[in-house]
Amino acid sequence: MMRTASHFFFAAAVSTLLPLAAFAQSSSDQPVKPEEHADEVAVAYEDDGMYFTEDDIPTYKVAEDGTVDWMTFSGFRRYHSECHVCHGPDGEGSTYAPKIKNSAVHLDYYDFYDVVVNGRQNGNSVMPHFGDNPNVMCYLNDIYVYLKARGMDAVPRGRPAKKEAKSDLIREMENDCMG
Numbered sequence: 001m002m003r004t005a006s007h008f009f010f011a012a013a014v015s016t017l018l019p020l021a022a023f024a025q026s027s028s029d030q031p032v033k034p035e036e037h038a039d040e041v042a043v044a045y046e047d048d049g050m051y052f053t054e055d056d057i058p059t060y061k062v063a064e065d066g067t068v069d070w071m072t073f074s075g076f077r078r079y080h081s082e083c084h085v086c087h088g089p090d091g092e093g094s095t096y097a098p099k100i101k102n103s104a105v106h107l108d109y110y111d112f113y114d115v116v117v118n119g120r121q122n123g124n125s126v127m128p129h130f131g132d133n134p135n136v137m138c139y140l141n142d143i144y145v146y147l148k149a150r151g152m153d154a155v156p157r158g159r160p161a162k163k164e165a166k167s168d169l170i171r172e173m174e175n176d177c178m179g
């Protein structure tokens with residue numbers, strides 16, 4: 001009697017948890033249709049080489065000839081030194097870590113930040129926390145805009161060939177952050 005009851009309880013628990021687990025994974029698995037997100041990445045203003053949306057969220061800028069803003073270029077480099085080992089080259093994902101070029105489009109900026117600062121664990125699947133790592137935290141906006149540009153297919157795979165110069169403001173912020 002007890003046994004049947006606990007089996008039933010287990011089955012019920014699994015069936016309620018499964019959709020949640022699937023949901024937790026979905027932002028990276030979900031394909032990106034760039035035209036649906038155009039408003040979320042549109043440049044509203046520039047602050048000395050850094051580009052922002054109307055909601056003050058950092059975004060990328062790619063010129064017609066393929067020249068990328070400095071942050072996108074820097075994000076490419078930082079991503080490949082800190083994240084690529086798990087998330088695969090160009091944000092494409094691997095067998096054990098999600099395709100975060102899509103996550104950068106589907107996740108809210110603050111949620112994206114939160115996962116990187118605090119880490120996340122889902123059974124054996126572990127995203128480390130980077131909140132105390134200046135090599136990540138001082139460049140997280142760069143990594144974010146780079147991945148967003150990848151998710152939106154605004155930049156091809158590989159190292160961007162042409163980039164804007166690093167501005168004085170970006171240099172100052174970097175020095176202040178790295179200490």
Ligand code: HEC
Nearest residue numbers: 027028082083086096097103115120121122125126127136
């Ligand atoms: C040691 C391997 C590892 C490294 C290094 C790593 N990650 Fe992760 N990351 C993971 C795993 C595994 C997950 C999935 C966690 C889960 O299942 O909840 C993840 C999840 C994420 C997510 C959530 C994706 C989503 O769709 O919900 C983001 C965002 C993320 N990582 C960003 C980064 C960034 C940025 C870096 C580099 C600074 C990085 N990760 C470095 C393993 C890693």
